Amino acid sequence: MTPRVHFITLATPDLAAARAFYRDGLGWSPLLDVPGEIVFFQVGHGLVLGLFDADRFVGDIAGAVADTSLGGLTLSHNLDSPEEVDETVARLAALGAAVVKPPQTADFGGYHGHVRDPNGVTWEICHNPGWSIRADGTVRLGPVDADDEA
Structure with missing residues (x-):
């Protein structure tokens, strides 16, 4: 298998604060921003960092992870x-x-x-x-x- 990663997704307890850190602090432009749910930033060739509201993250993976810290x-x-x-x-x-x-x-x-x-x-x-x-x-x-x- 060719070594590569396309998405890195982090669960975040405070999406608004995370958005401000990456957008306003690091100066990154969102690729896609769904308020209250997720924001994506392209961080490299074919690589996206997603910041996913923690509650929605847990729901998305069917509760397989309860601790998102x-x-x-x-x-x-x-x-x-x-x-x-x-x-x-x-x-x-x-x-x-x-x-x-x-x-x-x-x-x-x-x-x-x-x-x-x-x-x-x-x-x-x-x-x-x-x-x-x-x-x-x-x-x-x-x-x-x-x-x-x-």
């Missing part, structure tokens, strides 16, 4: 500079995100901070100079070379 999961958003990290963390905090770790120099040689969204998902907001994406979409972890995109 999240833990042990971190998503990362890589930016072009430490200044963008500071600005983004401040904007998210102003929208009510919990700052878990203020922006600071990271062990990997970059700069990052961590915030928790209204779903309880921890986001690493970072600048990683060793992260690049090649023209074919493959990720490179390490020094940038001539085949990498800026």
Whole structure:
């Protein structure tokens, strides 16, 4: 089987707060927004992040999961500079995100901070100079070379 993911869906107890975090805090445009139910954001080539009202989520999977809380999961958003990290963390905090770790120099040689969204998902907001994406979409972890995109 070819490794790929098309949808990542997170149950959220407060869809309005989650919408504000992603739309207003991260600046993402909804692909589809059904008030009171779900909002989708395209987050990559063929990849959609869905934020699903927790009660509707439980109903959709026929009650197979009763606890929709999240833990042990971190998503990362890589930016072009430490200044963008500071600005983004401040904007998210102003929208009510919990700052878990203020922006600071990271062990990997970059700069990052961590915030928790209204779903309880921890986001690493970072600048990683060793992260690049090649023209074919493959990720490179390490020094940038001539085949990498800026």
